[in-house]
Amino acid sequence: MRALLSMQTALHRELEKLLGAENVLTQSEELRLYEYDGSVEHAHPDCIVFPGGRDDVVRVMEFANDHGVPLVGRGAGTGLSGGALAREGGIVVVFSRMNRILEIDAENQRAVVQPGVVNWDVSQAAKSCGLHFAPDPSSQRACTIGGNILENAGGPHTLAYGVTANHVLGLELVLPDGSVARIGGKAAETPGYDLTSLLVGSEGTLALVTEATLRLLRLPEAIATLLAVFDAVDDATRTVADITARGITPAACEMLDGWTLRAVEEWIHAGYPMDSAAVLLLEVDGLREAVGPHADEIAEVCFANHAREVRRARDEAERNLLWKGRKNAFGAVGRLSPTYYVQDGVIPRSKLPETLRRIAEIGREMGFEIGNIFHAGDGNLHPIILFDGRDPLQFQRAVATADKIIEHCVAVGGAITGEHGVGMEKDRLMPLLFNNADLALMTGMRDAFNPRHLLNPGKIFPSGKGCGEIHVRPLPSTAAKNA
């Protein structure tokens, strides 16, 4: 496939004719910008196009079909599993021009948006109506709705409000054969199979999204944000397990271990005590009358598990500062190491204490410092493995370390990815969770939608290729990554 696709100049010219020369990139220095996303993966595209609307997307899809060229959709490129990378070369369809919010329907709590709209902008547009779009990945100021939908993005507040799948009601799709379909819609439900649920989280392998109908939630009347400080990681993880077991559902429950919180504190100065072993960032929201007692109840569980201190944000500024530390954590880590590997395994929450101990053990065995900052409340881990990207052997070892962690997650009843997606990073790990029959039905579905595998080829499903194919990112990562 690759050989075919040092895409000939003639094909470039044809695309320029279809979309306008200003909406097509073909120079290798321009293409390089699209070789990466937020993951450690890397793949070289042959051409970048910027469609201005659905009809442009149809044209590009038809072009790809006519010429047998692979094609991959891309939002802001903040993804963490290589979902938006052109693994087999071809065209990357970047949705940055399709960034209009078409409608905020306050009465029905719906938003209709184009896929290139930034997540944060939806909530900003809905704010004056007292509404917001609940999924809040840490990259929410950059990442786009199209990417959120196809990766089924999460975020800290999905603990109480659910992931992207719980907030998408309808989609307009361009299918791999170039046809357009509308599925779901503004109404509570539509007759027939729930196609929207199939498409959300399909990692861009079934169709491209050209419009989305989203559910908006009412902004809470009151919020309380707590920072609980612990002298032992075990105490923090037990607190999380206890909060869950007691049936308390905070809006968010995030954990930073000592190593990570120090990295963050040195940069952000969020007020995390430098000498602590772990902090929990906890939030409750709802009615004024509910939030106080709810927060007290959580503080009680923290103290029962030997919290050294539980601090409640006194105002919006203090709350924002506490969250700034969490949301910029990966940027802070990037200052310490040019290259790091973030895993995304999920475990049952009751298994948190033993899992964090196991991660530390694996780090010692493999000779890596592993930081932990994660969505503790729903058991979604993000171990960060620091390595030197210039050393391919070290990279291989970092991947092996991450695999050991994932194997542990699966062994205790968990999953290999909670919100980042499988992409081209974990395809080879799919057999840990799914047998051949499970995978056959999934690939059968992929083949029914995408029979020629031109749309986002080489993703999700094991290809039989080894991980030797994974490339080390040569440049220091500077931008904050989402988590």
Added chain:
Amino acid sequence: MSGSPKISQSRLAYVVGDVNCSAESEDLADYAVDGMRPAAVAKPVSEEEAAELVRYAVAEKLAVIPRGAGTKVAMGIPPRQYDLAIDVSRMNGLVAYDPGDLTVSVKAGMRLRDLQAILAPHRQQLPLAVSFASSATVGGTLASGVDSPLRQLYGTAKDFVLGMEFITGEGVITKSGGRVVKNVTGYDLHKLLIGSMGTLGIITRVNFKTFPMPAEQRGFVASFSSLTRALTMLRRIAESPLALDTLEIVDARLAKIISRDMPAGSERFFPAEWTLLAGFSGRGEVLERYARDLTRFAEEGRADACHVLEESERAIVWARLSEAMSLLLEASPAVTIVKIATVPSESGKILENLREIAERHALPTAMLVRAAGVIYFALLPATNDALCIEHSARACREMFEGAECGKYHAVIQWCPLQLKSRLNIWGSVNQDFALMQKVKSVFDPHGVFSPGRFVGGL
């Protein structure tokens, strides 16, 4: 079609054992679907047995209808073919329950009531307060895609089903999703089975997220003489910070039906034409806040009366409200229940329109409005004679005309069999139908499951 010579009972017996299969007509009567009896019924005890039965059906070109308790089997188009009923009620065990993780995994033949009983001692629940609660199975509840009053706060099953195991139309045991509360590994194929009416596969195991039982629960009812006022209050609540677990409006006839067997005095909750029912939970000051705000909204919205229901009263009224579908089905000899999905802002216009249609055809009706955007509209003719059926058919046709203008989505969930031959109960297909056909062909390439029962004859 019944008495299919293709079925070998000894073959079924080989798979499930003599006592767990039958071709006797008295046994098969219970498994009739829209008047059509299968040639045999088999009751597998494991997914392996179920898978083997499906493979046998594929080889012999038999049509299979998966079956739980059979409470909703009258939903759907009459099957094109029906040879074998696969009854999953013996597959009813608990697979795993981790109260500390708020997750549970059960076999699909477990009755919903039994599952709730497992969760209750841990003060947990599954937010599926559906009709037929005493006998409905987990698998049947999900496959039929029914909703419940708790939809307001918890959403529908797809929002809390974490994963499933099912038998495909090739007789292969397959799974998707998982058992943890957050997971994006692979396609969420299991969500397609929710509401698929048994046309994609046999659900054999379901993993759920469970929810803490609320500390204390209360109900609130407000009665209005005009629908507009009731809907105005509904909107007022939607725009407030109150997070209700139930928010519905019922008309006078439905109020009468659900309050029929309630203790004396309950009728005072439903004095006027329209009644808004709101459920809320919490403790202490939170409960007071809900009661205070709702009472104020009702007074300002000129309700004829309003009441806060203490737990004992709430439990009685809500149990009946949850059973609205089963109660409606008993309310006339020829019940038709239409389910309309819309956006909340359209509810008023649609309800007026539906009322006009019913009046034109002189049909008694009952209505249930879920604030999330679902309306159940029941036609309750006094008799099941040809004239009443004709009136119902005409009313439904007019209702579908409204749907075709794009105002709402309508399906006929329940109706007399005579109506099914005259109407397309799922409405006409949309342009997403080609994708649905793809989905069907992937799950069930030989068309073994419930042929012809779903949208567009899927």
